[in-house]
Amino acid sequence: MIRAFTLACLAALGLLGAAAFPPPAFAQAPAGQPADEPRVALVIGNADYRTSPLVNPVNDATDIAKRLEELGFKVILKLNASQREMKRAIREFSAALRARSGVGLFYFAGHGVQSKGRNYLLPVSADVRNEYELEDESVDANLVIGAMDEAQTRVSLVILDACRNNPFAKSFRSTQGGLAQMEAARGTLIGFATAPGSVAQDGLGRNGLYTKHLLASLREPETDVERVFKRVAQGVSRETGGSQVPWVSSSLSGDFYFAVPAARPAPKPAAPVEIATITPVGGDSLLVQVELAYWDSVKASRNPEEYEAYLEQFPYGRFVGLARARVKALRGGS
Numbered sequence: 001m002i003r004a005f006t007l008a009c010l011a012a013l014g015l016l017g018a019a020a021f022p023p024p025a026f027a028q029a030p031a032g033q034p035a036d037e038p039r040v041a042l043v044i045g046n047a048d049y050r051t052s053p054l055v056n057p058v059n060d061a062t063d064i065a066k067r068l069e070e071l072g073f074k075v076i077l078k079l080n081a082s083q084r085e086m087k088r089a090i091r092e093f094s095a096a097l098r099a100r101s102g103v104g105l106f107y108f109a110g111h112g113v114q115s116k117g118r119n120y121l122l123p124v125s126a127d128v129r130n131e132y133e134l135e136d137e138s139v140d141a142n143l144v145i146g147a148m149d150e151a152q153t154r155v156s157l158v159i160l161d162a163c164r165n166n167p168f169a170k171s172f173r174s175t176q177g178g179l180a181q182m183e184a185a186r187g188t189l190i191g192f193a194t195a196p197g198s199v200a201q202d203g204l205g206r207n208g209l210y211t212k213h214l215l216a217s218l219r220e221p222e223t224d225v226e227r228v229f230k231r232v233a234q235g236v237s238r239e240t241g242g243s244q245v246p247w248v249s250s251s252l253s254g255d256f257y258f259a260v261p262a263a264r265p266a267p268k269p270a271a272p273v274e275i276a277t278i279t280p281v282g283g284d285s286l287l288v289q290v291e292l293a294y295w296d297s298v299k300a301s302r303n304p305e306e307y308e309a310y311l312e313q314f315p316y317g318r319f320v321g322l323a324r325a326r327v328k329a330l331r332g333g334s
Contacts, residue, residue, distance in 0.1 A: 037102040039105070040100055045080070062079070063215055067215060076092055081123055104156050145182075162179065181249065187253060192246060198244070209239065222259055294313070304326070307323040
């Protein structure tokens with residue numbers, strides 16, 4: 001408003017040329033990762049188990065894959081995979097990461113079990129009659145983490161919606177349900193559908209409860225990855241009355257945004273204001289008011305060009321010394 005008043009006064013005096021002042025510059029948005037950083041995801045959804053089939057994992061994996069593709073990921077999608085197909089997909093994933101090192105993401109929906117502190121992801125072909133057969137019939141979750149670590153990805157994300165009931169619990173000596181806690185290696189975030197040792201709900205709609213909230217959080221623009229998982233945890237916990245609380249183990253050291261924040265336009269240089277040289281008639285009180293109003297409009301600015309414009313328009317003004325000092329300070333003393 002003050003700037004508008006100043007320009008109106010100058011125009012009334014016949015001192016203002018055609019040029020106008022630009023609006024104040026906006027600050028840059030927070031810097032995220034490069035927009036062209038390679039992103040590769042392996043997404044697996046297993047539902048058609050011979051023992052204890054599941055309802056949601058195929059839908060979950062399909063919807064997650066679609067959303068990740070929209071976010072710029074190259075996605076390898078496997079549905080109702082056997083152990084051989086899962087291991088082959090992990091090899092394909094590993095090769096893609098080594099060729100395009102950047103961000104790696106692994107998502108699994110299906111049955112997962114723990115044994116002796118390790119987590120195993122079950123293919124639909126799994127037939128486990130004794131606990132010691134797990135290694136032969138399943139896929140160790142650490143196999144995927146090792147593939148990402150070997151590829152030296154900047155960010156590794158592991159999402160396990162696999163904390164459901166153990167379909168082979170009667171064949172196990174241990175009675176621990178859910179998945180075991182996993183410590184995230186450097187640059188890694190591991191998201192669990194529920195806390196270690198707890199069992200997650202499969203869901204009643206198209207998607208499992210955890211993945212439903214994950215999909216919703218991924219739709220939020222300009223959200224950093226840790227904020228995404230905080231929103232998921234809040235949503236799941238609220239919907240279940242606190243009986244299911246998603247868990248995250250993270251050692252990320254840098255920022256990662258699923259949707260890269262867009263930088264705001266760089267500030268444009270201030271356009272000069274043309275002032276005619278005149279000798280005031282009938283006193284200079286109005287000119288003084290114009291100068292004061294103009295100074296009030298720029299005195300809090302952090303843009304040195306604002307003060308330079310003042311100096312150009314009021315070379316003998318009462319704030320010349322201060323304006324020159326501000327210019328010097330804002331330009332780093334040069």
